[in-house]
Amino acid sequence: MRIAVVGAGGVGGYFGARLAAGGDEVTFVARGAHLEAIRAGGLTVRSPLGDLRVAPDAVVPTIADVEAADVVLVAVKLWDTEDVARQLRPLAEGGAAVVSLQNGVRKDDVLRAHLPESSVMGGVCYISAFIEEPGVVRHNGSLQKLVFGEFGARAAEPSLRAGALLDRCAAAGVEAEVSADVExxxxxxxxxxxxxxxxxxxxxxxxxxxxxxxxxxxxxxxxxxxxxxxxxxxxxxxxxxxxxxxxxxxxxxxxxxxxxxxxxxxxxxxxxxxxxxxxxxxxxxxxxxxxxxxxxxxxxxxxxxxxxxxxxxx
Known part of the structure; x- marks a missing residue:
């Protein structure tokens, strides 16, 4: 699966690195000192569940540098959501499912205001992770779980894309589940x-x-x-x-x-x-x-x- 991770901090860095280790084609969008450190030496994840390293060429500075994706995981701070949503439109119109792992209950409203409504899936994450230093993400404890699913009437039927993402999480060792009531x-x-x-x-x-x-x-x-x-x-x-x-x-x-x-x-x-x-x-x-x-x-x-x-x- 081609996965774009927008925001390579604690949440995006950890789950993106796990999915990359599981065999997916993961591209991280990062910026600032974190971007430069990843470009220089790759992204390192330090975790009680096993350390990971992602190659330097897996990171890009802008969403426009992501050529195509099957799934986009949004993991930026909430105040960046609107700007990110506008930039994600070409990927969403190209068929990418957009899943926000951010906190808050208005994040998906913002995404739907700028993207095709059908492209947005609901999601939450459960993890304690943070940028320990540029290029390094620290995962605390063993909790690392994703829950995602379709909104509204689409949740009533089996979702192929949710099932596919669930399979990729299993291959990566990420605890995950599909919810029929993700809201x-x-x-x-x-x-x-x-x-x-x-x-x-x-x-x-x-x-x-x-x-x-x-x-x-x-x-x-x-x-x-x-x-x-x-x-x-x-x-x-x-x-x-x-x-x-x-x-x-x-x-x-x-x-x-x-x-x-x-x-x-x-x-x-x-x-x-x-x-x-x-x-x-x-x-x-x-x-x-x-x-x-x-x-x-x-x-x-x-x-x-x-x-x-x-x-x-x-």
């Missing part, structure tokens, strides 16, 4: 991610502190309940006890775990806040669902969205 899967992950990112970033402490303090624990639960309520208002079939179940899951996480948004906040980097609690606040307003906790988080963290302002200590 629900996306929202289930979103509810948890919004809670983890909002609570750890607003409190500026990892999950152990957040869940162990009554006030911040309540914040975590309320943020997730609001996100789930918005999803239900949009017609997504979310279990009424989803937020409570996700809170119980948070109790099983390593105490030092925090969302990537909290890491970005500490480093002074740009935040995905508008696509997380910000998206819950915006959707809640559109749908008439009260979301005061998410709105408060979005307001509190708003000065840091574009990075830590000069003279401010995050």
């Amino acid at each position: 629900r899967v996306i929202w289930e992950k979103f509810v948890f991610l919004v809670g983890l990112s909002a609570a750890t970033s607003a409190v500026r402490q990892p999950i152990g502190v957040v869940r162990g303090t009554p006030g911040s624990r309540a914040l975590l639960l309320d943020v997730m309940r609001e996100a789930a309520a918005v999803g239900r208002a949009r017609g997504v079939d979310l279990d009424p006890g989803l937020a409570d179940e996700r809170l119980a899951f948070c109790d099983t996480l390593p105490a030092g775990m925090a969302a990537s948004m909290f890491t970005d906040l500490r480093r002074g980097n740009r935040l995905e806040l508008p696509w997380l609690s910000g998206a819950v606040a915006e959707l809640g307003g559109e749908l008439g669902v009260p979301v005061p906790r998410n709105q408060a988080v979005a307001d509190i963290l708003s000065p840091y969205v574009m990075g830590t302002p000069a003279g401010i200590d995050a």
